[in-house]
Amino acid sequence: MSKVLMKGNEAFAEAAIRAGCKCYFGYPITPQNEIPEYMSHELPKAGGAFLQAESELAAVNMAFGAAASGGRVFISTSSPGLALMQEGLGFICSAECPVVVLNVSRGGPGVGGIQPGQADYIQVTRGGYNGDAKIPVLAPAGIQECVDLIYEAFDIADKYRNPVLIFADGMMGQMMEPVELPPARGITPPEKINETKPWAITGTAQHPGRNVVYSLRLEPDVLEKHVEHLFEKYDAAAKELVRYKSMNLDEAEIVFVAFGTMSRLCAEAIELLDAQGIKAGLIRPISLWPYPDAAFDEIGPKCKVVISTELNMGQMLTDVKAAVAGRWPVGLINRTGGIVPSSLEIVERAKKLLEGVK
Amino acid sequence: MKSVFEITKGMTPVDTSYCPGCSHGIAHRLIMEVLDERGELGNTIGVVPIGCSINAHHFMNVDMCESTHGRAPAIASGIRRVHPDKVVFTYQGDGDLASIGAGEILHAAHRGEKFTTFFINNAIYGMTGGQMAPTTLIGQRATTCVDGRTVEQAGLPLKMCEILAAVPCAVYVERVMLNNPANVRKAKKAVQTALDIQKAGLGFTFVEFLSACPTNWGLAPADALKWVETEMASYYPIGNFRKPEGY
Numbered sequence: 001m002s003k004v005l006m007k008g009n010e011a012f013a014e015a016a017i018r019a020g021c022k023c024y025f026g027y028p029i030t031p032q033n034e035i036p037e038y039m040s041h042e043l044p045k046a047g048g049a050f051l052q053a054e055s056e057l058a059a060v061n062m063a064f065g066a067a068a069s070g071g072r073v074f075i076s077t078s079s080p081g082l083a084l085m086q087e088g089l090g091f092i093c094s095a096e097c098p099v100v101v102l103n104v105s106r107g108g109p110g111v112g113g114i115q116p117g118q119a120d121y122i123q124v125t126r127g128g129y130n131g132d133a134k135i136p137v138l139a140p141a142g143i144q145e146c147v148d149l150i151y152e153a154f155d156i157a158d159k160y161r162n163p164v165l166i167f168a169d170g171m172m173g174q175m176m177e178p179v180e181l182p183p184a185r186g187i188t189p190p191e192k193i194n195e196t197k198p199w200a201i202t203g204t205a206q207h208p209g210r211n212v213v214y215s216l217r218l219e220p221d222v223l224e225k226h227v228e229h230l231f232e233k234y235d236a237a238a239k240e241l242v243r244y245k246s247m248n249l250d251e252a253e254i255v256f257v258a259f260g261t262m263s264r265l266c267a268e269a270i271e272l273l274d275a276q277g278i279k280a281g282l283i284r285p286i287s288l289w290p291y292p293d294a295a296f297d298e299i300g301p302k303c304k305v306v307i308s309t310e311l312n313m314g315q316m317l318t319d320v321k322a323a324v325a326g327r328w329p330v331g332l333i334n335r336t337g338g339i340v341p342s343s344l345e346i347v348e349r350a351k352k353l354l355e356g357v358k
Numbered sequence: 359m360k361s362v363f364e365i366t367k368g369m370t371p372v373d374t375s376y377c378p379g380c381s382h383g384i385a386h387r388l389i390m391e392v393l394d395e396r397g398e399l400g401n402t403i404g405v406v407p408i409g410c411s412i413n414a415h416h417f418m419n420v421d422m423c424e425s426t427h428g429r430a431p432a433i434a435s436g437i438r439r440v441h442p443d444k445v446v447f448t449y450q451g452d453g454d455l456a457s458i459g460a461g462e463i464l465h466a467a468h469r470g471e472k473f474t475t476f477f478i479n480n481a482i483y484g485m486t487g488g489q490m491a492p493t494t495l496i497g498q499r500a501t502t503c504v505d506g507r508t509v510e511q512a513g514l515p516l517k518m519c520e521i522l523a524a525v526p527c528a529v530y531v532e533r534v535m536l537n538n539p540a541n542v543r544k545a546k547k548a549v550q551t552a553l554d555i556q557k558a559g560l561g562f563t564f565v566e567f568l569s570a571c572p573t574n575w576g577l578a579p580a581d582a583l584k585w586v587e588t589e590m591a592s593y594y595p596i597g598n599f600r601k602p603e604g605y
């Protein structure tokens with residue numbers, strides 16, 4: 001297949017269409033507006049349904065209805081919109097429905113700003129929904145990877161009957177890159193839904209018995225059993241969904257930990273440091289939950305400092321420290337508010353952190 | 359022997375969880391009878407609300423899902439996109455629909471969503487123990503207005519039929535009351551009409567049921583039915599507010 005040059009957001013929308021997405025629901029918010037715009041004209045051509053929701057609250061609940069009745073569903077938003085969706089996402093976890101959610105994140109808190117940010121790290125990895133639930137989070141570092149992850153996320157969501165979240169940042173949504181699009185898989189027609197989703201509410205004429213998709217469990221022992229059942233799925237996901245990439249870990253004095261756009265800048269910084277005779281390496285978590293703790297076991301004997309590198313105030317530090325488990329000092333290089341540091345800034349700050357631990 | 363009466367297959371053979379004199383059971387039965395008579399039970403997807411009737415999916419013999427509080431119309435909109443040919447309905451209380459879900463119901467009507475909403479107005483938050491709802495009448499006591507609702511404190515009660523009748527794509531809007539057999543029969547007619555219009559794909563359809571909550575009103579069931587007629591219906595007039603030509 002040949003590559004096409006596409007704007008990130010449009011490529012993400014096209015990836016969802018090709019994955020067999022039946023429904024898209026969204027409410028306008030920068031920097032992801034090209035997604036609902038693209039969906040509004042392209043999804044109906046593929047046989048799907050586009051609906052502009054009156055709010056993110058409505059969008060996530062439309063997604064629940066479509067997913068509960070067996071449709072493949074994609075929703076996208078940006079940071080404050082994701083905050084509004086949290087109640088619904090927890091409900092969808094409890095009711096065990098598959099939904100793919102894309103967060104093209106921006107700066108916060110509050111309405112914040114529209115420049116790229118990673119300040120939703122805690123929001124996406126810890127939720128914001130109530131109760132014991134988990135949502136797998138995948139963080140691509142470029143348009144191609146994001147396209148591939150969205151395409152695959154539909155299968156992951158179906159497998160675990162749970163939402164799956166893709167965490168991109170505004171930089172990826174807005175830039176253009178050549179991308180190879182995956183093949184179109186087609187939409188399952190309504191009368192075939194129960195063949196793969198026997199639980200879906202499609203009308204009793206279409207399946208044996210009666211299907212009810214629900215969350216309320218008033219008896220504590222029944223609710224506890226249900227949560228334990230959810231956690232059997234989450235335990236399996238925690239093993240099966242761990243993903244990361246690493247670079248130069250056995251040689252590195254400095255090990256950067258960075259995801260998304262920041263990991264690309266760290267890769268540049270590593271080259272600059274190398275030219276100055278300083279060996280640096282990188283752990284790039286792709287799955288933010290489950291967090292790739294195992295990657296840290298690959299760090300070699302020369303390591304002096306592990307540096308979490310983020311576009312926020314250090315939200316990933318807790319996970320980095322837990323994975324480091326006291327083996328090396330942990331530092332932080334960060335900018336926030338929508339500012340993306342240059343690779344030179346990263347180099348200078350990394351050298352200072354290295355000095356400090358020597 | 360020929361049977362003269364049969365319980366509809368639309369209701370599951372279990373006792374409901376509702377209090378004696380509660381109108382939820384009557385409304386359930388009317389909706390399910392009509393779906394049964396129309397041969398649509400196997401072809402229907404319903405959404406239950408947060409409220410006493412979250413339990414409706416134990417009693418209504420169709421495929422159903424629960425809803426987050428107030429968002430049933432958004433959920434039904436999602437279901438409708440996957441299943442353009444099914445009968446889809448939401449069943450919602452007044453706290454659910456007129457308070458926390460006021461936005462979703464308005465926008466479902468605004469888009470002319472082709473499903474039916476059955477609105478159980480009992481002028482109170484039943485499930486949570488009798489707090490004031492947007493539909494609580496002036497002077498009516500509730501646990502968050504123990505001396506009775508006042509205009510100064512909470513404004514005048516919301517009339518959902520009148521509001522929705524002003525929305526262009528809400529094609530059928532009717533208020534009925536479940537206080538006596540004659541009115542229950544009229545209510546059934548409204549359910550039939552709403553579902554027929556949905557089937558014809560003409561737009562959003564809405565039936566409000568003035569309903570009794572004897573438990574939280576502190577009235578005996580018979581007195582509660584009287585209160586529906588004397589107090590509720592004088593503020594919320596029953597009748598049709600909007601219907602397409604030919605219905």
Ligand SMILES: Cc1ncc(C[n+]2csc(CCOP(=O)(O)OP(=O)(O)O)c2C)c(N)n1
Nearest residue numbers: 408409410427451452453454482483484485
């Ligand atoms: C987000 C959220 N807020 C509040 C509640 C608590 N709650 C449960 S039922 C209910 C009121 C329901 O009243 P109504 O819609 O009038 O239904 P009724 O019980 O009277 O039939 C409330 C506020 C909840 N479950 N979820």
Ligand code: SF4
Nearest residue numbers: 376377380410484571
């Ligand atoms: S509390 Fe009121 S609405 Fe709820 S079941 Fe009892 S009578 Fe019905």
Ligand SMILES: [Mg+2]
Nearest residue numbers: 451452482484
């Ligand atoms: Mg009520």
